Amino acid sequence: MDKIVIHGARQHNLKNIDLELPKNKLIVITGPSGSGKSSLAFDTIYAEGQRRYVESLSAYARQFLGIMEKPDVDSIEGLSPAIAIDQKTTSKNPRSTVGTITEIYDYLRLLFARVGKAHCPECGTEISSQSPQEISESIMKLPEGTKIQILAPIVRGQKGEHKEVLERIKRLGYPRVRIDGEIYLTEEIPKLEKNKKHTIEIVVDRITVKEGIRTRVNDSVEQALKLSDGLVVINIVDRQEDIIYSEKFACPVHNFSIPELSPRLFSFNSPYGACPVCKGLGVIHKIDESALIDENRSAIEAFRISDSLSFKYIKAMVGEILDLHRVNRYKKFKDLPPHIKHEILYGDEYFEGIIPHLEKKFLETDVEKYREEIGKYIKEIKCLECKGSRLRKEALTVLVGGKNIYEVVQMDISLAYRFFEEFEKSPMSEKDKVVAEKVIKEIKERLKFLIDVGLDYLTLERSATTLSGGEAQRIRLATQIGSKLSGVLYVLDEPSIGLHPRDTEKLINTLKELRDLGNTVIVVEHDPETIEEADYIVDIGPGSGVYGGQITAVGTVEEIKQNPNSLTGKYLSGKLKIPLPKERRRIKDKYLTIYGARHHNLKNIDVKIPLGVFVAITGVSGSGKSTLIYDILWQAAKNRFYETNEEVGLHDKIEGWEHIDKVINVDQSPIGRTPRSNPATYTKVFDYIRELFASTIEAKARGYTAGRFSFNVKGGRCEACQGEGVVKIEMHFLPDIYVTCEVCGGKRYNKETLSILYKGKNIADVLDMTVAEALEFFENVPTIRNKLKVLHDVGLDYIKLGQPATTLSGGEAQRIKLSRELSKRDTGRTLYLLDEPTTGLHSHDVAKLIQVLNKLVDKGNTVVVIEHNLDVIKCADWIIDLGPEGGEKGGQIVAQGTPEMVASNENSYTGRFLKKYLV
Numbered sequence: 001m002d003k004i005v006i007h008g009a010r011q012h013n014l015k016n017i018d019l020e021l022p023k024n025k026l027i028v029i030t031g032p033s034g035s036g037k038s039s040l041a042f043d044t045i046y047a048e049g050q051r052r053y054v055e056s057l058s059a060y061a062r063q064f065l066g067i068m069e070k071p072d073v074d075s076i077e078g079l080s081p082a083i084a085i086d087q088k089t090t091s092k093n094p095r096s097t098v099g100t101i102t103e104i105y106d107y108l109r110l111l112f113a114r115v116g117k118a119h120c121p122e123c124g125t126e127i128s129s130q131s132p133q134e135i136s137e138s139i140m141k142l143p144e145g146t147k148i149q150i151l152a153p154i155v156r157g158q159k160g161e162h163k164e165v166l167e168r169i170k171r172l173g174y175p176r177v178r179i180d181g182e183i184y185l186t187e188e189i190p191k192l193e194k195n196k197k198h199t200i201e202i203v204v205d206r207i208t209v210k211e212g213i214r215t216r217v218n219d220s221v222e223q224a225l226k227l228s229d230g231l232v233v234i235n236i237v238d239r240q241e242d243i244i245y246s247e248k249f250a251c252p253v254h255n256f257s258i259p260e261l262s263p264r265l266f267s268f269n270s271p272y273g274a275c276p277v278c279k280g281l282g283v284i285h286k287i288d289e290s291a292l293i294d295e296n297r298s299a300i301e302a303f304r305i306s307d308s309l310s311f312k313y314i315k316a317m318v319g320e321i322l323d324l325h326r327v328n329r330y331k332k333f334k335d336l337p338p339h340i341k342h343e344i345l346y347g348d349e350y351f352e353g354i355i356p357h358l359e360k361k362f363l364e365t366d367v368e369k370y371r372e373e374i375g376k377y378i379k380e381i382k383c384l385e386c387k388g389s390r391l392r393k394e395a396l397t398v399l400v401g402g403k404n405i406y407e408v409v410q411m412d413i414s415l416a417y418r419f420f421e422e423f424e425k426s427p428m429s430e431k432d433k434v435v436a437e438k439v440i441k442e443i444k445e446r447l448k449f450l451i452d453v454g455l456d457y458l459t460l461e462r463s464a465t466t467l468s469g470g471e472a473q474r475i476r477l478a479t480q481i482g483s484k485l486s487g488v489l490y491v492l493d494e495p496s497i498g499l500h501p502r503d504t505e506k507l508i509n510t511l512k513e514l515r516d517l518g519n520t521v522i523v524v525e526h527d528p529e530t531i532e533e534a535d536y537i538v539d540i541g542p543g544s545g546v547y548g549g550q551i552t553a554v555g556t557v558e559e560i561k562q563n564p565n566s567l568t569g570k571y572l573s574g575k576l577k578i579p580l581p582k583e584r585r586r587i588k589d590k591y592l593t594i595y596g597a598r599h600h601n602l603k604n605i606d607v608k609i610p611l612g613v614f615v616a617i618t619g620v621s622g623s624g625k626s627t628l629i630y631d632i633l634w635q636a637a638k639n640r641f642y643e644t645n646e647e648v649g650l651h652d653k654i655e656g657w658e659h660i661d662k663v664i665n666v667d668q669s670p671i672g673r674t675p676r677s678n679p680a681t682y683t684k685v686f687d688y689i690r691e692l693f694a695s696t697i698e699a700k701a702r703g704y705t706a707g708r709f710s711f712n713v714k715g716g717r718c719e720a721c722q723g724e725g726v727v728k729i730e731m732h733f734l735p736d737i738y739v740t741c742e743v744c745g746g747k748r749y750n751k752e753t754l755s756i757l758y759k760g761k762n763i764a765d766v767l768d769m770t771v772a773e774a775l776e777f778f779e780n781v782p783t784i785r786n787k788l789k790v791l792h793d794v795g796l797d798y799i800k801l802g803q804p805a806t807t808l809s810g811g812e813a814q815r816i817k818l819s820r821e822l823s824k825r826d827t828g829r830t831l832y833l834l835d836e837p838t839t840g841l842h843s844h845d846v847a848k849l850i851q852v853l854n855k856l857v858d859k860g861n862t863v864v865v866i867e868h869n870l871d872v873i874k875c876a877d878w879i880i881d882l883g884p885e886g887g888e889k890g891g892q893i894v895a896q897g898t899p900e901m902v903a904s905n906e907n908s909y910t911g912r913f914l915k916k917y918l919v
Helices: 039-055 059-065 104-115 132-140 163-172 214-227 306-325 338-347 355-365 368-375 405-409 413-425 430-452 470-482 502-516 527-534 558-561 567-575 625-641 685-694 698-704 763-767 773-776 782-793 810-822 843-858 870-874 899-903 909-918
Strands: 003-009 017-022 027-030 073-077 080-087 117-119 147-159 176-179 181-185 199-210 232-235 241-246 283-287 378-382 490-492 521-526 535-541 550-555 589-595 604-611 612-618 654-656 663-668 728-732 734-740 828-836 862-866 880-885 894-898
Touching: 003 039, 017 535, 017 550, 027 039, 027 502, 027 527, 039 059, 039 073, 039 080, 039 490, 039 521, 039 535, 104 405, 104 430, 117 734, 132 214, 132 368, 132 870, 147 163, 147 214, 163 199, 214 232, 232 368, 241 880, 283 355, 283 870, 306 338, 306 355, 338 355, 355 368, 368 527, 405 413, 413 430, 413 535, 430 470, 430 502, 470 490, 470 502, 470 828, 502 521, 502 527, 502 909, 527 567, 535 558, 535 567, 550 558, 558 567, 567 843, 604 862, 604 894, 612 625, 612 870, 612 909, 625 654, 625 663, 625 828, 625 862, 663 810, 685 782, 728 870, 773 782, 782 810, 782 843, 810 828, 810 843, 843 862, 843 870, 870 909, 880 899, 880 909, 894 899, 894 909, 899 909
Parallel strands: 027 521, 027 535, 080 490, 490 521, 612 862, 612 880, 663 828, 828 862
Antiparallel strands: 003 017, 003 073, 147 199, 147 232, 176 181, 176 199, 232 241, 283 378, 535 550, 589 604, 589 654, 728 734, 880 894
16 A cells, blocks of 8 residues: 555544545644644654554553553554654653764773773783683794793782792792892792892793794793783793783783773773763762852851751751861851861761762652752762763773764764774774674664764764753764664654754655665645655644644645645745845844853853843854853853852853843743643632632632632542642553543542532633633633733644643744743743743744744843754844854854844854845
């Protein structure tokens, strides 16, 4: 069957749709935000493909994979096994790195174990193990007639008279011994000086190299190795030269030994290879003294910790030490003598010390409250033992191409690719060549896939926890191409997120490559360039939420452009477009200036951010945008305005704070981590709704307060599920499952609370309303209407008030945060920071977002957005373009000025693509 046929899809807001999709094509599903794209692509097509595949496996395998719920659809024909590459499955494991996710690190471990050469850290000598036969072979290669002595070193550079050792040599019957370079007969050994270092070697044999003595040499070498535990010294008599051989992986001079080379030695996730101090994390958690202690307070009350148990312990211990030293308890901490400070903080033989006590408690306690409290004062610092490499020192002595494994993973991906290309051409033994060839082929292939999806600026040691959703998705995309599967259905969720227009072409080629292997690739996408390159387009709409869920147009790009029902088509054809501002705001003489920014890849730059205007920070992926705005500016702002003690990225100073009174970060982190959090509670509109229900005549008669209508406290909520609407069932070795509460039917409240009605609806009905429905329902209640109006303005008409936070995308969470800030009274001196607010937005919604951001700026505030979307960039008043490339080749200011000024700058990639948007 050459197509996928869907009948009666009703999942979420889909309106009983029928659809035919061609197989082995690149298909883009597009439409306004919340129109039902993900419901069709992920919750219907992927879910059913995955469910059927898992059902075909044995019962034993199914219990580990878990079967997805059957989507609400009549039938789907022509499905293949499905793989979803979405953005929500970024690893939160601090042990995951780009190298481990892509499996490149596994191949690197193999390469270093099989081809790597160990070196002594003291003298740099190559360490290798040699068998007795190999040692004998090298002796036989000496010129014929060479006189040699085969020595077994028994004592090496140790003080003492060594009487017992010398007695043992006599008993063994060896006639000669070499002590400190001099040969003695065993009967004539002088008394050794007790306080001097001595080297004692048994003369096992004296031989002249010639034909026919191979067996004798081999026997003598074996004997010497046995006597000296793996070492043999060959003394060439005429040249007075010593050659040291080792049977073990050890430096024959400095005795530095290394275990046998195996892949696990290079694994930071194995106790065999991990640094013993940080256990393979590369960082250690230490209490930050400056955060914990207020030095201007009295010694007994200087510790800021508020947890009552720890506070009592600290107070008692500090009091005891001060009394012991007869120091006034109310003397300021800063005035205490240094030795008493040290004793209080780090303890002595009798007392544990406050800092070791808190660090131990942080690591060992299971009580979340204590971990959170102590966590405020914990600082993550690079491990002092392994310097962040995560590995034990022995692993770092092994070199390939002159570099150890940590130096290789620190390279960005494009540099690593060049390193392996050069290493392949370097001279090596035949055996190494055969092994290296296969492993390097696999490594280079995977590196090339990462370069092809625009991730050449990442390093292999980069922690997975620091990757954006788009980066993580493109890494998994690269991994899938590496697997070379065919006949698979791939479903992707906006893979272009976080990609500069320059790199979108690489991504599209990658998707086509996946298709050309014989796969069907379905992409949920808003990016015009990706849509233009699709073989087949499905446009869903016409609106969002309850107003969406219908197929408005299907076909090729040209067919979509000519279809009058397609909103996407209108934007693609240019019939609709986001207008340029009539005029740019004038730059006032007020700036926030960051001097000497040099964190990560920033090249010691000075950045002037004009205030009171709309500023876009642009540049290719990895050019340093987030480092500048989040690692430096936002961290410094938190410390200044919110009295935190965050670590700020490297820079000299920031000037201009006096022009602003607060900084608000509107990022894409979830608005809550549990199903209890939802848009209504986060935006505080639920407080007004509860008060409204409490003010009804029936509620007053029963004495119900606003608290009765909260599902987070006892009283009005359903106690069977504790107001969650679902009950968690622990499955022990299987994932926990959630089932709808049988008592309240998922409504969260008890019957008495649900009997209170406002305009015929109870509180659970209101939580089930979309923003658009609620806006109409509460039209005459200004406090509620105003908050809902802001959600409507940012394009979130379609989300439900009670929708669990865990089901919201990053872009939706960001716009909910934006709406909460918009509904507050602003001072006109606020700095707003946004990271790619267009994530998940259709061009039609981007237009709404730009209006909202402009409203903030019109009141005198400053909006700074990190953005790749050219429609947003063209509407900015000022652009700061970083680059020119990502990673090490980035971190400089390439261009700055109005969009017109940047577009005319030949060095700016952003400018080149921006030109056609300024017409």
